[in-house]
Amino acid sequence: MNKIRKGYLWKGRKEVNGGCCLVAWDKVQQPLDLGGLGIPDLQVMGWALQIRWLWLRKTDSNKPWFGLDIPVHANAVAMFEIAMQSVVGNGNNSFFWKDRWFNGSSVADIAPLVVAAVPNQIRNSRLVLEALTDLSWTQNIQGGLSLVGLYELFQLADIISELVLTETDDTHVWRLDASG
Structure with a gap:
């Protein structure tokens, strides 16, 4: 082109x-x-449109294409994950292992070795509400952890023990814009 x-x-x-x-x-x-x-640059513009689609999929469930699994370039996904932050309310619209839902950080930022021990399918689908119910997030971890991994696990458990879900819906903020 x-x-x-x-x-x-x-x-x-x-x-x-x-x-x-x-x-x-x-x-x-x-x-x-x-x-x-x-x-x-058409490639960059294509990524920008894919990022927009990811944003609308996250924030507007009334779109007719909501729920469709449309492939998105890895660069667009990476940019979206950097730019989007979730503010957890009831935990129904924020991914536990993937989204930046804890004070602007993702679980991977806090405990990368723990996240590496979670299968991709679970990492990409487990909601905060599901993970916090009966501490089921601990059951997602498969395989052994090193001493550093265990330290990260205990640190993550301490952080999560202080979290309280509310009845309000989760909201999402675009961190690259001052207005969110």
Whole structure:
């Protein structure tokens, strides 16, 4: 796709041969105020749309496509996980092992060795409410833990013991925007 865009920009044709580009494509894609032409990078724009879709899937269950498992690029998922923070109310819409639900941190930030011992399927589906019910999160851990892993486990247990769920719904905040 970029090849077609370059050809049209430089020669007005679908295809061009080497040596026709007058300026490096990275420079062309920069915003106008940085000296570029403001032509967006389609790959980055695609990731941005996927991040938007992840945000709407998390915050708006009334969308007709809610619940569909649409594949999303790993870069978009990583950016979303960095940018989104959950404020836990009843724990029904925040993932225990994956979301940043404890003071802006995820369980992986607090106890990475413990999270590594949890199967991916459980890590991607266990809600905070489910995990805290009868401390069932401890049953998700499979295999042995090292001494450091055990330390992380006890540290995580102390943090979780102080958590109290409320009857309000979970809310989600976009950390990259001052208004959330």
